[in-house]
Amino acid sequence: MVLGKKAVFFTFIAVMLLSVLILSMNINQTYRLRESIFVTESRIGTMDRFIDDIEEDIKRGVYISGFRALVGIENNITLGGDYITDVNSKFSELFLNGTLDGVNSSIMLNNTFKDWMKKMEAEAVKTDIVINFTLNSISLSQDDPWNIRVDTNVYIDITDKRNTSHWSKEEEVITHIEIDGFEDPIYRVQTQEASYSNKIEKSNYSYFVSGNDISNLLDHIEKGYYVAFSGAPSYLMRLEGNLSASEYGIESLVNADESPWGDNSGSIVDYYYFDEYNNPDSYRVNSGEPSPPEWLRIDNETNMYSNLTHIEIYQIEDLLP
Amino acid sequence: MAMRKKGFFFIIDALLATAVLFGGLMILSNFYINEQPTVLVNYISEDILKAFSTLRIYELNNTYVNELIANGTIVNLNNSILDQIGEFWAADNIMLANAFAKNISEELLPPQYGVGIWVSDELIYQRDYPPPSSRSSARKIISGIEKNRPTKGFIANAYANSFSKTSTMIIPFYSEGAGWKGATAEQNVAELEIDKFFELNEIMNITNITDYISVHIQSTGPDYEITNINDGACIIMKDDLNFLGGDGTFDIKNINGCLNYGLNHIKVTLKNLGDNAHIHPGNLIKIDYIKEGSLENESYSNHFSKRYYFDNVISKEGSNELSGVWQIVPFHIPPDSTNVSVNMQIYGKNIIDYTGNDKFVSWDGTKKQSKDYDYIMFVNGNSPFDYKSNPSSNPIYKYNNSQLASKIVPGTNVIITYFDNYGDYVWGEGVTQIYSDPINNPENSSYVEVNYTLTSEEVPYGNIKITKSKDFGGSPNYIKTANFSFPEGAELMGDVFVHLVEQYAQMVNVKADINTPPQYTVFTSPSAKAIPTSIFIPRNRLSLSPAANNYIRVEEANTKFYFLPNTTIEYSFFVPGLIGYGSVFDSQSEADQDALDRLEQVLGDFVSSDNITIGSGNMTNVPSLWGPAIVEVRAWY
Numbered sequence: 001m002v003l004g005k006k007a008v009f010f011t012f013i014a015v016m017l018l019s020v021l022i023l024s025m026n027i028n029q030t031y032r033l034r035e036s037i038f039v040t041e042s043r044i045g046t047m048d049r050f051i052d053d054i055e056e057d058i059k060r061g062v063y064i065s066g067f068r069a070l071v072g073i074e075n076n077i078t079l080g081g082d083y084i085t086d087v088n089s090k091f092s093e094l095f096l097n098g099t100l101d102g103v104n105s106s107i108m109l110n111n112t113f114k115d116w117m118k119k120m121e122a123e124a125v126k127t128d129i130v131i132n133f134t135l136n137s138i139s140l141s142q143d144d145p146w147n148i149r150v151d152t153n154v155y156i157d158i159t160d161k162r163n164t165s166h167w168s169k170e171e172e173v174i175t176h177i178e179i180d181g182f183e184d185p186i187y188r189v190q191t192q193e194a195s196y197s198n199k200i201e202k203s204n205y206s207y208f209v210s211g212n213d214i215s216n217l218l219d220h221i222e223k224g225y226y227v228a229f230s231g232a233p234s235y236l237m238r239l240e241g242n243l244s245a246s247e248y249g250i251e252s253l254v255n256a257d258e259s260p261w262g263d264n265s266g267s268i269v270d271y272y273y274f275d276e277y278n279n280p281d282s283y284r285v286n287s288g289e290p291s292p293p294e295w296l297r298i299d300n301e302t303n304m305y306s307n308l309t310h311i312e313i314y315q316i317e318d319l320l321p
Numbered sequence: 322m323a324m325r326k327k328g329f330f331f332i333i334d335a336l337l338a339t340a341v342l343f344g345g346l347m348i349l350s351n352f353y354i355n356e357q358p359t360v361l362v363n364y365i366s367e368d369i370l371k372a373f374s375t376l377r378i379y380e381l382n383n384t385y386v387n388e389l390i391a392n393g394t395i396v397n398l399n400n401s402i403l404d405q406i407g408e409f410w411a412a413d414n415i416m417l418a419n420a421f422a423k424n425i426s427e428e429l430l431p432p433q434y435g436v437g438i439w440v441s442d443e444l445i446y447q448r449d450y451p452p453p454s455s456r457s458s459a460r461k462i463i464s465g466i467e468k469n470r471p472t473k474g475f476i477a478n479a480y481a482n483s484f485s486k487t488s489t490m491i492i493p494f495y496s497e498g499a500g501w502k503g504a505t506a507e508q509n510v511a512e513l514e515i516d517k518f519f520e521l522n523e524i525m526n527i528t529n530i531t532d533y534i535s536v537h538i539q540s541t542g543p544d545y546e547i548t549n550i551n552d553g554a555c556i557i558m559k560d561d562l563n564f565l566g567g568d569g570t571f572d573i574k575n576i577n578g579c580l581n582y583g584l585n586h587i588k589v590t591l592k593n594l595g596d597n598a599h600i601h602p603g604n605l606i607k608i609d610y611i612k613e614g615s616l617e618n619e620s621y622s623n624h625f626s627k628r629y630y631f632d633n634v635i636s637k638e639g640s641n642e643l644s645g646v647w648q649i650v651p652f653h654i655p656p657d658s659t660n661v662s663v664n665m666q667i668y669g670k671n672i673i674d675y676t677g678n679d680k681f682v683s684w685d686g687t688k689k690q691s692k693d694y695d696y697i698m699f700v701n702g703n704s705p706f707d708y709k710s711n712p713s714s715n716p717i718y719k720y721n722n723s724q725l726a727s728k729i730v731p732g733t734n735v736i737i738t739y740f741d742n743y744g745d746y747v748w749g750e751g752v753t754q755i756y757s758d759p760i761n762n763p764e765n766s767s768y769v770e771v772n773y774t775l776t777s778e779e780v781p782y783g784n785i786k787i788t789k790s791k792d793f794g795g796s797p798n799y800i801k802t803a804n805f806s807f808p809e810g811a812e813l814m815g816d817v818f819v820h821l822v823e824q825y826a827q828m829v830n831v832k833a834d835i836n837t838p839p840q841y842t843v844f845t846s847p848s849a850k851a852i853p854t855s856i857f858i859p860r861n862r863l864s865l866s867p868a869a870n871n872y873i874r875v876e877e878a879n880t881k882f883y884f885l886p887n888t889t890i891e892y893s894f895f896v897p898g899l900i901g902y903g904s905v906f907d908s909q910s911e912a913d914q915d916a917l918d919r920l921e922q923v924l925g926d927f928v929s930s931d932n933i934t935i936g937s938g939n940m941t942n943v944p945s946l947w948g949p950a951i952v953e954v955r956a957w958y
Binding site for chain 2: 009012020053057061063064075082107116123182183195197199
């Protein structure tokens with residue numbers, strides 16, 4: 001009986017030891033599984049962060065390549081003295097390939113969107129990630145007078161070399177590029193004077209005329225500043241030589257003293273001044289301080305919504321004959 | 322005892338259970354409790370990175386940042402914190418990046434957490450306390466920045482605002498003359514008078530003027546004024562000429578200072594005893610000049626419109642009481658031009674309506690009645706385009722485009738007009754004249770008016786036109802070949818002419834292309850003596866490549882009539898007066914200087930760099946696809 005009780009005791013000890021052994025093995029196994037899951041989680045986290053990174057940096061890539069492509073278009077107009085046809089396709093060619101009509105553009109050297117994609121692919125390789133981009137579409141438009149909107153649709157395919165995960169997604173990227181500082185092509189092209197140009201700069205005047213004081217208006221003209229007017233051609237339209245109305249239009253007043261065309265006896269609103277075939281009735285500003293030049297004539301055309309005229313914009317109602 | 326043993330058993334059992342439970346709890350606590358700080362730090366580094374990449378400068382309320390904004394160190398308030406750190410780093414302003422990162426992170430992160438920021442493995446900022454222990458990191462890619470490269474750069478273009486260019490202008494005299502056979506008495510010799518009018522632009526700075534005199538006159542006899550420039554300003558006498566033997570002669574005279582800016586009048590007087598006096602191909606005035614120009618006045622149109630006025634030619638009878646006049650007026654139509662229109666007016670004076678029965682040997686070798694051909698006019702052909710048998714004494718003949726169009730050819734066209742003479746036969750008398758006074762009476766003068774439109778590619782917007790000339794050289798021969806190349810930097814071809822210089826002339830054939838000898842015929846005299854001084858060479862037969870030789874070959878039908886070495890090629894080309902944007906630079910001054918250097922390099926050979934002022938247009942804030950830089954945030958607890 002003593003022996004029997006001892007046996008029970010030893011059996012119990014054995015069961016307990018066995019239980020501890022099984023438990024520890026189980027714990028070890030769980031630990032290994034957790035470690036494996038942790039590695040996988042870590043890889044997936046790395047890829048996730050990389051994708052987040054790419055999604056954010058793609059905007060920079062689009063902005064940089066897009067800005068330079070617009071410079072390339074401006075340069076082409078400057079050198080050729082002619083407008084560009086189909087600005088969207090020309091922009092797209094520059095943006096992606098760095099060429100315009102098949103000719104390399106120096107401004108795009110190492111700055112195309114393809115270059116950006118290659119750099120991202122190289123960065124991905126450093127963390128054992130394979131990434132592929134496909135530019136599905138790119139288009140230019142304007143949703144305000146002072147910025148070019150670049151819409152890009154990029155397909156991104158990303159794979160972990162260690163086969164833990166794979167993503168593929170389409171990314172819609174919208175980037176805005178300010179037109180401030182770009183050249184208005186109509187000055188050079190319409191006059192065919194290679195040395196005659198005007199940069200787009202938003203007017204910083206909130207009012208042009210104060211009583212009899214027209215110094216702000218004269219300075220606005222002198223500096224070649226621009227105002228938004230939904231009836232003037234937008235910047236994109238100007239690149240194509242389209243001088244019709246846009247809700248995102250901008251306009252300047254031409255300083256006839258500086259223009260090779262001089263005083264053409266018509267409105268100095270740029271898209272009328274430079275259009276030989278469309279110059280509406282204009283009104284000479286014949287009073288004011290300082291004394292207005294003889295060529296200071298402005299038409300009274302309205303905007304697209306017929307709720308604002310040029311005379312109202314430039315506040316010259318009381319200065320007309 | 323049994324009870325005590327049972328108690329022992331249960332005590333052991335309880336102890337074992339406690340040990341197992343305790344061990345289990347220990348293991349579990351190792352797994353779950355110790356891991357927690359690592360996970361937290363991981364989140365912190367990512368959160369810091371996310372906050373730094375999304376928070377904009379204008380969203381910060383930080384005294385130090387406000388100072389940087391106020392003193393202009395920070396310009397773009399739309400930058401994220403990371404963008405700004407990246408910009409400072411790219412500008413190699415690590416101290417500023419360090420101070421900026423320190424200020425921002427101290428506000429955002431509790432003191433028990435350590436944090437460090439690296440850009441492309443370069444430490445920007447690191448907290449000294451707490452010392453690094455459990456560490457985690459997060460990384461971010463930023464395109465557009467690179468150490469020591471401008472994140473926003475400068476580009477510039479340039480144009481030749483004003484410049485001086487060396488060029489050559491050639492004013493050819495037409496082949497023209499009188500029709501008498503000469504007079505026997507030297508005291509009453511017949512005369513030919515030619516008046517040529519032309520204007521020189523005041524912006525030309527003339528450096529050299531040469532008069533190429535190629536005439537057919539009597540070498541002997543009394544001396545007289547051959548050339549009177551601007552009413553006696555300069556006079557060249559017959560005996561000043563170096564005669565080559567025979568009546569045909571060629572000489573070159575320097576006439577510097579003889580011409581005026583504005584209107585010029587050259588009167589040429591020729592006399593001959595045994596033959597008719599006339600001007601041979603090669604009589605021209607060559608003007609070398611420097612032109613002060615600018616892109617603004619280098620304006621070109623793709624529409625060409627020009628009146629080629631005839632020279633005023635007067636034949637005065639001598640003792641033989643015979644006179645007649647003729648003139649060959651060339652003009653050219655570029656082969657690729659459109660909307661070609663040619664109108665013509667010919668005004669004769671003192672024309673005799675001959676009624677006798679003399680005959681002359683005509684264009685087809687037959688003898689024809691002189692009275693039927695007082696006026697004969699050819700347009701690019703060997704048979705008359707028009708002739709009159711009963712002209713008035715002062716006839717004006719007008720031809721519109723619809724009448725002439727079928728006869729006009731691409732390239733060189735030739736109008737040949739005769740009054741009261743043909744070849745060596747003459748039947749006029751008194752003072753016979755082809756009238757032209759383009760200055761005082763342009764509408765009643767004799768002229769050919771030519772209009773055409775060039776293709777847009779040939780309108781060299783933003784270019785500067787340069788004209789050069791090159792003599793054939795060598796020795797006189799009835800066949801001569803010369804070549805020329807357009808210089809490196811020439812972007813477009815302008816007009817190319819060959820100005821023939823012959824001591825005597827009968828019929829010529831001119832070939833031009835890039836082969837030696839050239840095979841393509843660009844001009845053949847349509848009839849005997851129909852030899853214009855200037856022959857147009859179509860561009861499509863030539864190459865603009867500086868490596869290519871363009872060959873021009875002139876052939877005289879009469880092997881005894883030689884082209885002289887002074888036969889000249891006049892060629893023009895366009896060099897860009899405007900260069901576009903170049904590389905992106907750190908500063909505007911560097912970009913401007915680069916633009917000027919590039920323009921000067923282009924213009925260097927053609928435009929004096931001492932006399933060039935350059936305007937430039939520029940653009941700032943041009944981004945570049947530098948990098949990408951990797952920003953790493955490390956955090957520890």
